[in-house]
Amino acid sequence: MSISRYQDLFIDYLISERGYSKNTIESYSRELNRFVEFILGKVGDEIQSVKQAHIIEYLKHLNSLNLSRRSQHHNMVVIRQFFKFLMREKFIGVNPSSLIDIPKLSKNLPDYLTIEEVESLLQQPDVNDRFGIRDAAILEVMYSAGLRASEVCDLKVNDVNLEAGFLRIVGKGSKERLVPIGEKAINKIKEYLNKSRGLICRNPSVDYLFLNKDGKRLSRVGLWKIIKHYAKLAGIKKDIYPHILRHSFASHLIQNGADLRAVQEMLGHSDISTTQIYTHLDTKRIIEMYKKFHPRG
Numbered sequence: 044m045s046i047s048r049y050q051d052l053f054i055d056y057l058i059s060e061r062g063y064s065k066n067t068i069e070s071y072s073r074e075l076n077r078f079v080e081f082i083l084g085k086v087g088d089e090i091q092s093v094k095q096a097h098i099i100e101y102l103k104h105l106n107s108l109n110l111s112r113r114s115q116h117h118n119m120v121v122i123r124q125f126f127k128f129l130m131r132e133k134f135i136g137v138n139p140s141s142l143i144d145i146p147k148l149s150k151n152l153p154d155y156l157t158i159e160e161v162e163s164l165l166q167q168p169d170v171n172d173r174f175g176i177r178d179a180a181i182l183e184v185m186y187s188a189g190l191r192a193s194e195v196c197d198l199k200v201n202d203v204n205l206e207a208g209f210l211r212i213v214g215k216g217s218k219e220r221l222v223p224i225g226e227k228a229i230n231k232i233k234e235y236l237n238k239s240r241g242l243i244c245r246n247p248s249v250d251y252l253f254l255n256k257d258g259k260r261l262s263r264v265g266l267w268k269i270i271k272h273y274a275k276l277a278g279i280k281k282d283i284y285p286h287i288l289r290h291s292f293a294s295h296l297i298q299n300g301a302d303l304r305a306v307q308e309m310l311g312h313s314d315i316s317t318t319q320i321y322t323h324l325d326t327k328r329i330i331e332m333y334k335k336f337h338p339r340g
Contacts, residue, residue: 044090044134045088046079046082046083046088046089046090047079049090049125049129049134050072050075050076050079050125052128052132053075053124053125053128053129054068054071054072054075056128057071061216062216062217062218063215063216064193064215064216064217066193067215070117071121071124074117074118074121075121075122075125077118078101078118078121078122078125081101081104082097082101085097085100090129090134090135091134091135091136093139094139095139095140095142095143097139098122098139098140098143099143101122102115102118102119102143105118116145119140119143119145120145122140123140123141123145125140126138126139126140126141153286153287153290153294153320153321154281154282154287154290155287155290155291155293155294155295156279156281156287156288156291158295160277160279160281161186161288161291161295163277163278163279164182164270164273164274164277164279165179165182165183165186166277167273167276167277168182168273170234173238173239173242173243174239174243174256176231176234176235176238176239177235177239177240177243177253177254178269178273179231179234179235180228180231180232180234180235180239180253181195181253181261181266181269182269182270182273182288183225183227183228183231183232184198184210184224184228184231184232185285185288185289185292186228186288186291186292187224187225187227187228187292188210188212188222188223188224188228188292188309189222189288189289189292189293189309189310190210190212190222190289191214191215191285191286191289192263192266192267192285192286193263194212194213194214195253195261195266195285196251196253196260196261196262196263196266197213197251197260198210198212198251198252198253199250199251199252200236200250200251200252201250202252203232203252205229205232205233208223208224208225208226208229209221209222209223209224210222210224212311214311215311215313216313218311218313220308220309220311222309223309232252240252240254243256243258244258244259245258246258253266263285266285267284267285270283270284270285270287270288271283289310290321293306293310293318293321294321296309297321297322303315303318303319303322306318306321
């Protein structure tokens with residue numbers, strides 16, 4: 044069997060059994076293609092001939108391309124999963140990647156906005172304009188629920204329960220979760236549905252909540268442009284991207300004493316260690332409290 048056929052079977056497995064999202068599948072396919080292209084030049088079309096030395100050589104090749112440590116790390120994650128799959132299906136007898144260390148990643152503290160910056164950002168859309176009403180709802184939902192960009196774009200009208208005050212989110216790995224939203228977000232969604240969405244698109248068969256100017260599903264690029272635009276109007280000098288509102292959501296909850304497990308559930312993190320990084324953002328406040336109240340502070 045050719046290496047490309049093993050690739051296809053692996054990708055099918057990620058889609059059907061692991062439930063990976065379209066974006067993740069595209070990322071895995073791209074990085075696996077680069078690995079396979081390299082390997083074909085070393086051992087030909089025989090996956091059983093791949094040795095540990097070939098993978099180490101490939102990692103050195105990635106380093107020579109000046110890829111970031113994060114990108115190298117993810118490439119190795121993909122390779123590991125690929126060979127684990129081949130072992131599980133008994134296509135190979137030895138896993139050549141099993142003893143190779145994955146490049147470690149330092150847990151950098153995520154960028155986030157202050158509460159004042161978020162308030163300024165949320166006040167920028169012109170609510171006398173149909174797209175301004177839409178944008179106000181988008182920003183409120185992102186900050187209120189801490190959604191990923193793809194989750195915002197994939198929201199359907201039926202995913203919104205305004206009476207109960209929650210959103211039904213299908214996140215990474217097709218995992219479903221219910222996320223509460225605040226009164227301000229609820230009111231902005233109501234205003235958007237009542238005043239704006241029907242003017243943007245009159246086709247009742249379109250079920251996505253947030254639509255672009257053509258009445259179709261808003262893309263992640265479109266979402267990024269919206270946030271950039273309003274950040275500029277608000278005079279925010281930080282590097283702005285959609286995920287920064289998700290970071291701000293988590294950071295502000297933690298700073299105000301929210302339970303870490305609850306924040307993990309709302310963010311849809313499978314591992315609480317991913318959520319724990321937000322606890323480090325509160326170090327400055329903890330030091331200030333120590334100095335204020337400790338007798339030797």
